[in-house]
Amino acid sequence: MSLIVGQEYSGFELKEIAEVKEIGSTAYQFIHKKSGAKLLFMENEDDNKVFSITFRTPPNDSTGVPHIVEHSVLCGSRKFPMKEPFVELVKGSLNTYLNAMTFSDKTMYPVASRNDKDFQNLMDVYLDAVFYPVMYDCPEVFMQEGWHYEAESKDSELRYKGVVYNEMKGAFSSPEAILDKEILASLFPDTTYGYESGGDPDVIPELTLEGFLAFHQKYYHPSNSYIYLYGKMDIVEKLSFLDKEYLSAFEAKSIDSTIQEQKLFSEPKYVESYYPASANEDIQDKTFLSLNCIVGKAEETETMMALQILEHFLLRTQSAPLKKALIDANIGKDVLSSFADSILQPSFSIIVSGSDVDQVEAFKRVTKETLEKLAREGIDRELIEASINLLEFKLREADFGQSPKGLIYNIKCMDSWLYDASPLLGISYEKPLEHIKSALDNRYFEKLIETRFLNNSHMTLVVLKPKQGLGELRAKEIRTELAAHKAKLSETEIENYIEMTKKLQLRQETPDTPDALATIPLLKLQDIEPKSEQLILEEKNILNTQVLFHPISTNKIAYLNLYFDAATLPQDLVLYAYLLAELLGKVSTENYEYSSLANEVNSSTGGIAYDVIAFTESHSAEVYYPKFKVKAKALVKKLPKLMKLLSEVLTKSKFDDKKRVKELIAQLKSSLEMYLLRNAQQVVAGRVLSYFSPASRYNEQGLLSFYEFIVDLNKNFESHYAVIQENFAKIMPMLFNKNEMVTSITLDKSDYDIFAKEYPKFLNVLHDIKFAKQEYEFTIDKLNEGLMTSSKIQYVAKGANFNRLGFAFSGSLRVLETILRYDYLWNRIRVQGGAYGAFTQFRRTGNMVFGSYRDPNLAETIDVYNETANYMRNFTVDEREMTKYIIGSMSTLDTPLTPQMKGEVAAECHIRHITQADIQRERDQVLATKQEDIRSLANLIDACMKENYLCVLGGEEKIKENKEIFNNLKQVFN
Numbered sequence: 001m002s003l004i005v006g007q008e009y010s011g012f013e014l015k016e017i018a019e020v021k022e023i024g025s026t027a028y029q030f031i032h033k034k035s036g037a038k039l040l041f042m043e044n045e046d047d048n049k050v051f052s053i054t055f056r057t058p059p060n061d062s063t064g065v066p067h068i069v070e071h072s073v074l075c076g077s078r079k080f081p082m083k084e085p086f087v088e089l090v091k092g093s094l095n096t097y098l099n100a101m102t103f104s105d106k107t108m109y110p111v112a113s114r115n116d117k118d119f120q121n122l123m124d125v126y127l128d129a130v131f132y133p134v135m136y137d138c139p140e141v142f143m144q145e146g147w148h149y150e151a152e153s154k155d156s157e158l159r160y161k162g163v164v165y166n167e168m169k170g171a172f173s174s175p176e177a178i179l180d181k182e183i184l185a186s187l188f189p190d191t192t193y194g195y196e197s198g199g200d201p202d203v204i205p206e207l208t209l210e211g212f213l214a215f216h217q218k219y220y221h222p223s224n225s226y227i228y229l230y231g232k233m234d235i236v237e238k239l240s241f242l243d244k245e246y247l248s249a250f251e252a253k254s255i256d257s258t259i260q261e262q263k264l265f266s267e268p269k270y271v272e273s274y275y276p277a278s279a280n281e282d283i284q285d286k287t288f289l290s291l292n293c294i295v296g297k298a299e300e301t302e303t304m305m306a307l308q309i310l311e312h313f314l315l316r317t318q319s320a321p322l323k324k325a326l327i328d329a330n331i332g333k334d335v336l337s338s339f340a341d342s343i344l345q346p347s348f349s350i351i352v353s354g355s356d357v358d359q360v361e362a363f364k365r366v367t368k369e370t371l372e373k374l375a376r377e378g379i380d381r382e383l384i385e386a387s388i389n390l391l392e393f394k395l396r397e398a399d400f401g402q403s404p405k406g407l408i409y410n411i412k413c414m415d416s417w418l419y420d421a422s423p424l425l426g427i428s429y430e431k432p433l434e435h436i437k438s439a440l441d442n443r444y445f446e447k448l449i450e451t452r453f454l455n456n457s458h459m460t461l462v463v464l465k466p467k468q469g470l471g472e473l474r475a476k477e478i479r480t481e482l483a484a485h486k487a488k489l490s491e492t493e494i495e496n497y498i499e500m501t502k503k504l505q506l507r508q509e510t511p512d513t514p515d516a517l518a519t520i521p522l523l524k525l526q527d528i529e530p531k532s533e534q535l536i537l538e539e540k541n542i543l544n545t546q547v548l549f550h551p552i553s554t555n556k557i558a559y560l561n562l563y564f565d566a567a568t569l570p571q572d573l574v575l576y577a578y579l580l581a582e583l584l585g586k587v588s589t590e591n592y593e594y595s596s597l598a599n600e601v602n603s604s605t606g607g608i609a610y611d612v613i614a615f616t617e618s619h620s621a622e623v624y625y626p627k628f629k630v631k632a633k634a635l636v637k638k639l640p641k642l643m644k645l646l647s648e649v650l651t652k653s654k655f656d657d658k659k660r661v662k663e664l665i666a667q668l669k670s671s672l673e674m675y676l677l678r679n680a681q682q683v684v685a686g687r688v689l690s691y692f693s694p695a696s697r698y699n700e701q702g703l704l705s706f707y708e709f710i711v712d713l714n715k716n717f718e719s720h721y722a723v724i725q726e727n728f729a730k731i732m733p734m735l736f737n738k739n740e741m742v743t744s745i746t747l748d749k750s751d752y753d754i755f756a757k758e759y760p761k762f763l764n765v766l767h768d769i770k771f772a773k774q775e776y777e778f779t780i781d782k783l784n785e786g787l788m789t790s791s792k793i794q795y796v797a798k799g800a801n802f803n804r805l806g807f808a809f810s811g812s813l814r815v816l817e818t819i820l821r822y823d824y825l826w827n828r829i830r831v832q833g834g835a836y837g838a839f840t841q842f843r844r845t846g847n848m849v850f851g852s853y854r855d856p857n858l859a860e861t862i863d864v865y866n867e868t869a870n871y872m873r874n875f876t877v878d879e880r881e882m883t884k885y886i887i888g889s890m891s892t893l894d895t896p897l898t899p900q901m902k903g904e905v906a907a908e909c910h911i912r913h914i915t916q917a918d919i920q921r922e923r924d925q926v927l928a929t930k931q932e933d934i935r936s937l938a939n940l941i942d943a944c945m946k947e948n949y950l951c952v953l954g955g956e957e958k959i960k961e962n963k964e965i966f967n968n969l970k971q972v973f974n
C-alpha cells in the first residue's frame with residue numbers, strides 16, 4: 001500500500017518520504033506519537049532484512065556503564081525469563097547478524113535475517129530485552145557481566161571478576177587501544193568523549209549496582225530511541241507490532257541525553273602516558289606519537305567525506321606525501337592515521353609508531369612544514385583523483401563482506417541522526433561527491449588543510465611510551481588494594497561476599513527450566529531449505545590456462561583472483577614468498593615509481609592484494625596446495641588497465657631501492673606487532689594446529705613465524721638485503737608462471753567476452769617454465785608453547801587431528817560446534833570463568849581446535865576443555881532444544897555471500913576438490929543430527945584432548961605461574 005505523509009499508522013505519524021538512489025531505497029521517517037520513538041524505514045528489495053534499536057547513551061565516567069548495560073539487558077527479560085536469551089537465539093536462529101554494540105555515545109542492538117518468521121522473533125526478543133530486562137530483580141546479572149568481588153572462603157583472596165571487566169583488561173593489553181583512549185581524553189576533556197564508554201578496568205569497580213540501574217532507567221526509553229528497519233517487508237505490519245507489543249506502554253518524555261560540544265582550545269596541549277611492556281622487552285623505538293585535532297561537526301557531510309579522501313591521499317597510500325615525509329625524516333618506523341567520524345565533533349589523528357620521545361619536536365616540525373608546503377604549492381591532482389576514485393568505487397560497490405548492507409547503512413545513518421540531523425546525510429553521497437570533484441580546480445583540499453589543520457588551535461600531541469613491568473606493577477597494586485579492602489571488612493561483610501559469590505555461582509550453574517526455554521520462539525526444521533546453495537562455476541580455458549568463470553550479476557565490476565602454484569618453491573624460500581606478498585605494489589617497477597604506481601592502482605581499480613596460502617585437500621591435513629594468491633577488482637571497462645598493472649607488478653617489480661625496502665620492512669614489523677595482539681586467538685589457533693598439521697605448519701609461517709623472520713631482517717638488514725634481492729630473483733619466475741595457475745573471474749555473463757579478449761595479453765607476459773614441485777618436511781613437534789606478552793589476559797588453545805586418531809568428519813560436528821560454543825564453553829568459560837568468549841572449530845581435514853579469548857584463566861580453561869567429553873557423554877536435551885542447535889548451525893552454513901565471495905568460495909572449493917555433493921552431504925548430516933550423534937562424538941573429543949597439544953598467548957606472570965604445563969616458554973616481543 002502507498003503511505004502518505006502526515007497520516008498515522010498504528011500510532012506512527014509519517015513525517016517524510018525520500019528516495020535514496022545511492023542505495024536503491026525509499027526512506028520513510030516516522031514518529032511514534034505516544035512514546036516519542038523515532039523510526040526510519042529503508043524500503044528496498046533486499047531480502048536480508050535488518051532491524052535495530054539504538055539509544056543515545058553518553059557516559060559521564062569511565063566505569064563502562066553503557067557497555068555493562070549492553071551486556072546485561074540480554075541476560076533475561078519479561079517475556080523471555082531465561083539466563084541468556086541472546087545465546088538461546090544464537091543457538092536456534094537463522095540470523096545473518098545478531099549482536100549488540102557499545103559506541104562512545106550510543107548503544108546499538110541490531111539483528112538481521114532472510115527468514116520473515118525468524119526476523120520477527122529476533123525483533124521481539126531484542127525489544128523485550130532492552131525495555132524489560134530482569135536485571136532489576138537479579139543483581140547477579142550485574143555481578144556476572146560487570147564486576148564483583150569474588151570470595152570463595154574466609155581465607156581466600158578477594159578477586160575482581162566480571163565479563164566486561166576482563167574484556168576491557170584484554171582490550172587495554174593493546175597499545176593501540178590505550179592510545180585511542182588517551183587521544184579522545186586529550187581532545188575532549190570536558191565532554192562525554194573524554195570517558196571510556198567500554199570501561200577502564202581501573203575504574204570499572206567504582207560502578208555501583210544503583211548507578212548501573214539508574215543508567216538504564218534514564219536512557220532506555222522510547223523517547224531516547226532510534227528504531228531502524230531495512231529491506232523487503234510489510235512495514236504496516238511491523239508498525240502495528242511495535243506499537244501494540246511495546247511502544248504503546250510508554251509515554252513520551254524529555255530525556256537529557258544531549259551530547260555537549262567540547263569548547264575549542266585556544267592553544268595546543270601536550271599529553272604523555274604509558275603502556276605496559278614485558279620486563280625483558282626491548283623498548284627502544286616503541287613509542288607512539290600522535291597529533292590530533294577536532295576537524296568539524298558530524299553534520300558537515302561533504303567535509304567529512306572530503307576528510308576521508310584527504311586521510312587516504314595524505315597518509316594511507318604508498319604515494320602519501322605526509323607519510324613519506326615522516327618516514328624520510330626517520331621520525332618512526334610506520335605512519336598511521338585515524339579519522340573518527342562517528343562522533344558529534346569528528347577527530348583526526350596523525351600517528352607515528354616505532355618512535356622515541358626525542359622525536360617529538362621533529363614530528364611536529366615535519367608535519368607542519370609538509371602540510372604548509374602542500375597548502376602553498378598545491379597537491380598533485382592525480383593523487384587526489386586516485387583517492388576519490390577508490391572511495392567512489394567502494395561506495396558504489398557496497399560490498400561489506402559478511403556484514404549485511406542494511407547494518408552498515410544503519411551505522412552511517414546514526415552518524416547524523418543521533419545528533420538531531422537528517423539520518424540520510426551519510427548515505428546520500430552523490431551530491432557531496434560531485435561537488436568535491438567539481439571543486440578540485442579551486443584549491444579545495446589545500447583550503448581544507450589550511451582551515452582544518454594549520455589554522456586549528458584545538459590540537460593535542462599525545463606521546464605514549466612503553467614502560468617495562470607496568471602491567472605486573474599494576475597487578476600487584478590491585479592485589480594490595482584488594483587485600484587492604486578485605487582487611488577493613490567485618491566477618492559479616494566477608495560472609496556477605498561469600499554468600500553473593502555462591503548465589504552467582506548457583507545462578508550460573510542452574511539450568512533454565514524447560515518452560516523458560518520454551519518462551520523463545522523457534523522455527524521448525526521444515527522452515528529450512530534442504531538444498532545447499534549451488535556453487536556457481538563454469539570451467540573454461542584460455543591459452544591452456546584453467547579459468548573458473550562465475551557468471552553472477554556484479555553491477556559491472558570484475559572480481560579477479562589469480563592462484564599461482566607455489567609448490568615449486570624450495571622450503572627455505574617460503575618465508576620470502578610471504579615477504580614478497582607484503583612488498584609487491586609498494587616498490588617501484590620498470591615503468592612506474594612506487595608512488596605513481598599507487599596512483600595508477602587507486603585510479604583504475606578497486607584494489608589489488610597479495611597473499612600466500614596453502615589450501616588443504618578436502619579431507620586431508622596432509623595434502624595441501626600452496627598458492628600465491630592475487631586478488632583484484634575493477635570496473636569491467638577498466639579490465640585492460642587492470643591487466644597492464646598486474647603485468648607490471650608481477651613481472652617488472654624492482655627491489656634495488658635499498659632505502660625503500662628497509663622502510664617497508666620496518667613498517668611491516670610495526671604493523672605485525674599490532675596485528676598479533678589484535679588477532680591473538682587466530683595466532684594461538686594457528687600455532688597449535690602447526691604442531692601436528694603440515695598444512696597448518698605451512699600457513700603458520702604467515703603468522704608468528706613470519707613476525708620472527710621480519711624481526712631478524714629488520715635487525716640485520718644490511719647483511720640480509722642482498723639475500724632478499726637474490727631470493728626474490730629466484731622465486732618470482734617460479735611463482736608468476738602460467739604453468740598450473742588457476743584463474744577465477746566473477747562478472748556478468750554478458751561481460752565474459754571482454755575479459756576473454758584482454759586476458760591473453762596478461763598470460764603472454766608470464767613466465768612459462770616448468771619447475772619441479774618440492775617436498776616439504778616441516779618439523780612437526782609438540783612445542784606446547786607459553787607465548788608471553790605484557791597482556792593482562794590469556795588466549796588458550798588446544799587442538800588435534802581426529803582423522804589420524806581413526807575418526808571421520810561429519811556434519812554433526814558442525815552442530816557440536818554450536819552446542820559447545822553456546823552452551824558448554826559459554827557457561828564454563830565465559831559465564832563462570834569470566835572470559836570474553838570461547839570457540840571450537842572442526843574441519844573436514846580432521847583438524848580441531850578449542851580456543852578462549854580475553855580469558856583471565858589458564859589452567860582452569862584447559863581443565864574445561866579436558867572435561868568436554870564427560871559433558872558430551874551425558875548430553876541429554878529434548879527434541880525442541882536439539883532442533884534449536886541444528887537451526888543455529890544452519891545459520892553459519894547459510895551466511896549470505898556477496899558476488900565476490902560467491903566466486904571466491906566456488907574457486908577455492910574447486911582447488912580443494914570439495915564438490916557440490918560434499919556440501920550437500922554435510923548439510924544433510926547437520927539436518928539429521930540427533931542427540932545420540934552428539935554423545936557418540938565424545939570419544940573423538942576425548943582422544944583429541946588426550947593428545948595434549950596446547951598453546952597459550954598471555955601475560956608473562958600467569959604463564960610462568962603455570963610453567964609446568966608447557967614444554968617451551970617464549971617471549972613474543974623482544
